[in-house]
Amino acid sequence: MNQHLDDRLKFLRAFLANPRQVGAILPTSRWAVRDMLDLGDVPNAKLVVELGAGTGVQTGELLARLGPEAELVAVEIDPGLAELLAGRYRDPRLHVVCDSAENLDEHLDGRQADIVVSALPYTSFAPALRQRILDVLPRIVAPGGAVLVIQYSPLILKELRRRFADVRVRMSPWNVPPAVLFACRKPREE
Numbered sequence: 001m002n003q004h005l006d007d008r009l010k011f012l013r014a015f016l017a018n019p020r021q022v023g024a025i026l027p028t029s030r031w032a033v034r035d036m037l038d039l040g041d042v043p044n045a046k047l048v049v050e051l052g053a054g055t056g057v058q059t060g061e062l063l064a065r066l067g068p069e070a071e072l073v074a075v076e077i078d079p080g081l082a083e084l085l086a087g088r089y090r091d092p093r094l095h096v097v098c099d100s101a102e103n104l105d106e107h108l109d110g111r112q113a114d115i116v117v118s119a120l121p122y123t124s125f126a127p128a129l130r131q132r133i134l135d136v137l138p139r140i141v142a143p144g145g146a147v148l149v150i151q152y153s154p155l156i157l158k159e160l161r162r163r164f165a166d167v168r169v170r171m172s173p174w175n176v177p178p179a180v181l182f183a184c185r186k187p188r189e190e
C-alpha cells in the first residue's frame, strides 16, 4: 500500500478511536498546508512548534522549508501517531513530543518559538481544555513571531482576537472541508 493511502487509513483509525481529539477524517491537503505555512516566515525561524502533528503533513513541509540550524518541536497526543512521526522523519532538527499541547511549557525550557503551527481541533474540545491550550499560545510565541492556526470554521476567531491584537484570516478552498487559516502576530517588544 502506498504511504499516502496508509497514512489516511491510520488517520481515519485514530479518528474512529477518538473523534473529538482528532477532529477530522482526513489529513490536511498539501495545498492547505502550503497556504498555511506561506503565512509565516518559516525559512528564517530558529524554533518552530507544531501542535497536533497527526501523520506529519505540516511536519514534512516545515522540515523542507526550515534552515539547517533550525529546530522543530512537534507535539502529538496520540502515541501511535507520535511513533509514526518519529520513525518517518529521521531528521536531527525534529523533536517529537508525545503529550498534550497544554503541557508545552514543560518541553520548551522557557524558550519561545518564532512560529507556532496549530492544527488542533479547538471547536471539538471541551471548553476548559480549549481555554487551557489557547492560553498557552501567547506565552510560547516570541515577540515578532506568529501563530498559524488551521480550522474548519471561523468560530475560534473571537478567542484568538482576545489573545492577539493582530489576527488575519484567509480561506484555503482546496481541502476537505475547505480550511480557514488564521495568522496571529505578536508585536515586537519596544
Ligand SMILES: C[S@@+](CC[C@H](N)C(=O)[O-])C[C@H]1O[C@@H](n2cnc3c(N)ncnc32)[C@H](O)[C@@H]1O
Pocket (backbone or CB within 6 Å): 021, 022, 023, 024, 026, 027, 028, 051, 052, 053, 054, 055, 056, 057, 058, 075, 076, 077, 078, 081, 099, 100, 101, 102, 119, 120, 121
Ligand atoms: C485535525 S488533526 C490534524 C493532524 C495534521 N496536523 C493534519 O493537519 O493533517 C488534529 C491532531 O491533533 C492531535 N491532538 C488532539 N488533541 C491534542 C492535544 N491536546 N495535544 C496535542 N495533540 C493533540 C490529534 O491526535 C490529531 O493528530
